[in-house]
Amino acid sequence: MSYELIGISVLWLFLYGYIIVASVDFGAGFFAFYAKVTKREHVVNKLISRYLSPVWEVTNVFLVFFIVGIVGFFPDTAYYYGSALLVPASFALVLIAIRGSFYAFENYGSKQSNVYMFLYGATGLLIPAALSVAFTLSEGGFISEANGVVSLDHWKLFTSGLNWSIVALAIVSILFISASFLTYYASRANDQPALQLVRKWALFWATPTIIMALTTMIALSQNNERHYNNMLDLWWIFGLSVAFFLLSLALLYMGKNYGLAFIAVMLQFFFAFFGYGMAQYPYLLDPYIHIASSVTNESMAIALIAAFIGGLLMLVPSLILLMRLFLFDADYAKGKK
């Protein structure tokens, strides 16, 4: 395998990891707010804050890891995306800051005010919306370079059907992933009223997820034919994704094996995400950043891969410890510890 292929695979894996853990977090924010508005916060919000409080920082590091990693492996991405994304990424940063401080100020400070709950719920949807713009840009046609100046056509982006369907897909996916995780967590905690509520949410958000996925495919076919045709060639990967989706839906519907149901959801997104990425290969930004010509020099690539392996050897045991203490410790989940 070439260095650029190892690099992009690792980074894609981390981005996938971020999408799963962040979805749980973002969606939970929305659900917490929704439950408060519909006066059901006593049913679920305890559950939500118990899981989220210890892990939100870890979630954030996933994002930083991906960004630092992609700029390290492919320095050209700093030039093109850095120049073009100033506005949307700055918005995302401000939203992330508001959200991050929510935990500090509300959970440790005082009682939960309505304003902050609203911000918490709203940022949960707006951050993924702002970040997912990067996927739209990678399809090409929005960023152009002339006389050494990279610019982004903001109006074209704002009126692009592809962009809005990607944004909508991001939001509904988050709600689906989050609800199915909370269903699993509620079943671990053996909290029946919460379980029934979040299970209903999971079933509800399944349909829009699949509809938006198809809509995005159609919009993509009009924007980047190469990418779309590659995706059709990889039909079997997307087939697997759909199969796992159906499995999770069936389990949720029958109301058993919630752990397996959540794993199926994870696999559904795993295959869809990797199929999407493989079809975009070899471009990181169509047509400016070709993966092979933008990769960093050999010694840096080797150093980064070595650091990555070393880092994983440290991290995996610690992550397992974290999960055993909080996620899989049934007494903790139940609120006894």
Add this chain to the structure above:
Amino acid sequence: MEFDTVMVSRLITAMTLIFHIVFATLGVGVPLFISLAELIGIKKKDNHYILLAKRWSRGFVITVAIGVVTGTAIALQLSLVWPNFMQLAGNVIALPLFMEVFAFFFEAIFLGIYLYTWDRFKGKYTHWLISLPVVFGAGISAVFITTVNSFMNSPDGFTMDNGEFAAVNPIEAMLNPSAPTRIAHVLGGSYLTVAAILATIAAIALLRKKGAASYHKKALKMTVASIFIFSVLTAIAGDLSAKYLAEHQPEKLAAAEWHFETEENADLVLFGWLNEENEVVGEIRLPGFLSFLAHGNFASEVTGLEATPEDERPPLWVHYMFDLMVSIGMFLIGISLLYLLLSKFKRWNVHKNWMLWLLAISGPLAMLAVEFGWVYAEVGRQPWILRGYMTVDEAATSSPYIVHMFFMFLLLYIVLGTLFAITLRKLFKDNPAEVELEKHYPELREGETK
């Protein structure tokens, strides 16, 4: 001054970093003192220290949150605001940035575990052991990030080939000439600053005479002793930094010292100002001391600013930044030494009001020294972003929207700063030490009168 995109880019970076560094410094140092307090508490079987560790870590959670969100802002802004710099330098400095994220990861995981497991383990030392990876992770991330900044000042570990870096050696780039002294100085300064901030908290509590006096006195003793140790170490490291500058970046030292002409037995200039003819007036002169600072020898020759082409000279106002930082460093050594000496005399009460007031201002002063030090280091590098290779003008983004972003972030930091202060106040005001002591450790009540 012109407010073009370059200027605004510099301002937005300076603003974010100046805000971040407050929380970064706390983030590096506080875990060490939490860990120390818990260890002393276990060893001495003294619940006062355990409560110290608990209360410090509760406040710490809030500072970490802001450190994380502002740090995330920097990580992205480096690419958003300086895309050309990252495209070029990314080829050489990606490694420490990448490893820094791992260190954060590691630290974040164990911090989460530490905070939520105070009473979950059976062994006495198990919970304390969890603090060690946090201390280590915080320190090592400071080391990595500092190597990046050192690289910008003394680039190393590559050759230049047609405007692109070739023969890159990432390890050599990390171990560039300014890295060792700078790492020592940054780490020392962080521990020093945090010791001083914690001393400030204890001193103010004693000044207000609300109770729990022996609890606060223990905190004060521990933190002031640490101020002394770390202020001496920081001063030594700072002196070594100056010797590095004299050798590798003479223009920065010359600008800070208003040392215009190369000469032997050079004087150290303290404060003062420049008149119309660019002559120094109203200064304090320490004869020969600049030569000593630069080379450890009063007779040695120190390169003056004239040796640097005019358009590559840093602004002269960094002089004040340097002087203020050094003065604060000296003040901290002095005050902590005085406290330690006076506390040796049994009959003398060290907790006199004037002493407590001087200790109460040391925390804010130390934090200011960190700010002054960084502004000196960064502005003294001008006009370069990568000394000798790329200037700030060449590195900045060309997007005109940078101005809007500046005001957006300014607003964000104002809001964050305000909420931070309000939350901390509430957290400790609603639950002061004396109340918490009474609630959790009523057996410690006697001896309170001391």
